[in-house]
Amino acid sequence: MTRPRPSRRGFVKTAAAGVGACLFPLPLLAQGSQPRMVVIGGGFAGATAARFLKRADPRLDVTLVEPNPVFAACPFSNEVIAGLRDMRVQLFGYDRIAADGVAVVHQAATAVDGKARSVTLGNGTKLNYERLVMAPGSDPRFDALPGYDQAAAERMPHAWKAGEQTLLLRRQLEAMEDGGTVVMTLPALPYRCPPASYERASLIAHYLKTRKPRSKLVVLDAKDTFSMQRLFENAWQEFYPNLEWVPVSSGGNPTGVDTAAMTVSSDFDTYKAAVANVIPPQKAGRIAQLAGTADRTGWCPVDPVTFESRIVPGIHVLGDAAIAGAVPKSAFAANAAAKICAAAVARLVRGETPASPKFVNTCYSLAAPDYGFSVAGVYQPVSGQWLEVEGAGGVSPVDAPRAFRSQEAKFANGWFNTITSEIFG
Numbered sequence: 308m309t310r311p312r313p314s315r316r317g318f319v320k321t322a323a324a325g326v327g328a329c330l331f332p333l334p335l336l337a338q339g340s341q342p343r344m345v346v347i348g349g350g351f352a353g354a355t356a357a358r359f360l361k362r363a364d365p366r367l368d369v370t371l372v373e374p375n376p377v378f379a380a381c382p383f384s385n386e387v388i389a390g391l392r393d394m395r396v397q398l399f400g401y402d403r404i405a406a407d408g409v410a411v412v413h414q415a416a417t418a419v420d421g422k423a424r425s426v427t428l429g430n431g432t433k434l435n436y437e438r439l440v441m442a443p444g445s446d447p448r449f450d451a452l453p454g455y456d457q458a459a460a461e462r463m464p465h466a467w468k469a470g471e472q473t474l475l476l477r478r479q480l481e482a483m484e485d486g487g488t489v490v491m492t493l494p495a496l497p498y499r500c501p502p503a504s505y506e507r508a509s510l511i512a513h514y515l516k517t518r519k520p521r522s523k524l525v526v527l528d529a530k531d532t533f534s535m536q537r538l539f540e541n542a543w544q545e546f547y548p549n550l551e552w553v554p555v556s557s558g559g560n561p562t563g564v565d566t567a568a569m570t571v572s573s574d575f576d577t578y579k580a581a582v583a584n585v586i587p588p589q590k591a592g593r594i595a596q597l598a599g600t601a602d603r604t605g606w607c608p609v610d611p612v613t614f615e616s617r618i619v620p621g622i623h624v625l626g627d628a629a630i631a632g633a634v635p636k637s638a639f640a641a642n643a644a645a646k647i648c649a650a651a652v653a654r655l656v657r658g659e660t661p662a663s664p665k666f667v668n669t670c671y672s673l674a675a676p677d678y679g680f681s682v683a684g685v686y687q688p689v690s691g692q693w694l695e696v697e698g699a700g701g702v703s704p705v706d707a708p709r710a711f712r713s714q715e716a717k718f719a720n721g722w723f724n725t726i727t728s729e730i731f732g
């Protein structure tokens with residue numbers, strides 16, 4: 308899986324001897340070498356980046372480092388939780404990426420030395436790189452909500468990473484007696500895909516309404532406003548009298564949990580939960596912290612054109628882990644940004660200037676199985692940060708007929724199938 312490569316230092320020394328008096332190293336590809344690109348994380352951002360780096364220039368030696376042989380996708384995992392979808396359709400392997408010529412190594416990256424330009428893997432192997440793309444997603448902050456640590460997540464799942472956590476929450480809802488209260492907590496921004504938390508509230512409310520009609524859902528929220536709010540609230544009013552949303556101004560801010568007592572506290576109250584879904588505050592995946600690319604916010608500041616870290620040169624940070632201005636932390640944006648980054652890195656390696664990018668993000672949400680809506684935005688770098696292009700995006704109309712919502716639910720499905728087959732198919 309891994310091949311021994313000359314170290315970067317060794318390579319630079321050889322190259323310098325070859326060019327004699329030339330003070331500026333020639334672009335690596337011009338020197339006939341196969342520069343090594345390492346990508347950490349085989350999710351929406353990293354898997355896209357690995358594939359598109361190889362496509363951007365087949366001469367690049369691309370290694371994708373990802374511990375899991377199967378990727379579990381978060382989009383549509385709320386449907387799994389609500390019993391509307393099978394988990395198996397959320398799972399994707401890496402064979403097609405490997406078939407494209409990417410070396411796929413199923414190990415976790417445990418350390419990054421930005422100065423020596425090397426990545427250490429769980430099995431002790433070291434990979435040298437010319438450029439590193441880091442896309443480890445986001446991690447729960449287990450120090451942020453009193454009582455909520457890794458062990459608590461086994462009792463009160465976050466299900467904010469798809470896989471075992473998704474199935475755990477699903478099983479808990481199934482096992483709950485009719486008449487119980489489900490409590491959800493939602494953190495303040497920024498976190499992975501905020502609209503997905505309101506989608507989850509809707510779909511859990513749908514499950515309760517159809518399968519456990521004497522039960523109710525209480526959503527404790529550290530916010531007063533959120534994206535597509537009127538669309539969600541209208542749907543809740545129409546479909547879910549069993550859903551109580553408590554915003555921060557009404558005392559909804561989650562302040563702690565007690566897993567032994569199965570209680571969740573907010574600014575004003577303590578709620579007894581039959582099932583608790585705690586979505587905690589988040590930060591960039593741990594390896595981003597270890598590599599020194601995260602700042603005091605826990606997220607990674609990047610240059611908007613190349614996604615190169617503003618802290619550690621030679622490392623490009625993508626997806627949820629990056630601070631990308633107005634760009635949302637979504638799979639759609641992670642995939643788009645990864646293509647931009649792959650093209651930019653290929654140009655940098657060739658000694659060319661990366662093109663100034665622009666991209667679209669669309670987030671679909673389901674408020675019921677056949678009832679969807681969306682928000683779209685166009686983004687471009689302005690004065691060193693990603694801003695939304697005014698007037699270019701939009702939200703689904705509030706007063707659209709039911710057929711329109713049904714059509715948007717189909718578009719959502721279509722988007723998921725397209726993006727996952729582009730990345731993994």
Ligand SMILES: Cc1cc2nc3c(=O)[nH]c(=O)nc-3n(C[C@H](O)[C@H](O)[C@H](O)COP(=O)(O)OP(=O)(O)OC[C@H]3O[C@@H](n4cnc5c(N)ncnc54)[C@H](O)[C@@H]3O)c2cc1C
Pocket residue numbers: 347348349350351352353372373374375378380381382383384385414415416417442443444445466467468499500503507592593594625626627628636637638639640641669670671
């Ligand atoms: C319930 C839910 C619903 C969502 N719905 C949508 C939606 O409808 N549309 C949308 O656009 N977005 C949606 N999202 C958001 C989307 O899932 C994320 O924004 C997206 O997954 C981010 O991509 P990423 O590559 O940054 O992280 P991920 O996709 O999480 O990938 C990170 C990868 O890095 C790997 N990794 C971590 N650490 C290491 C390490 N040390 N070494 C090697 N590999 C490592 C992980 O194993 C993982 O495979 C949803 C999220 C949730 C939680």
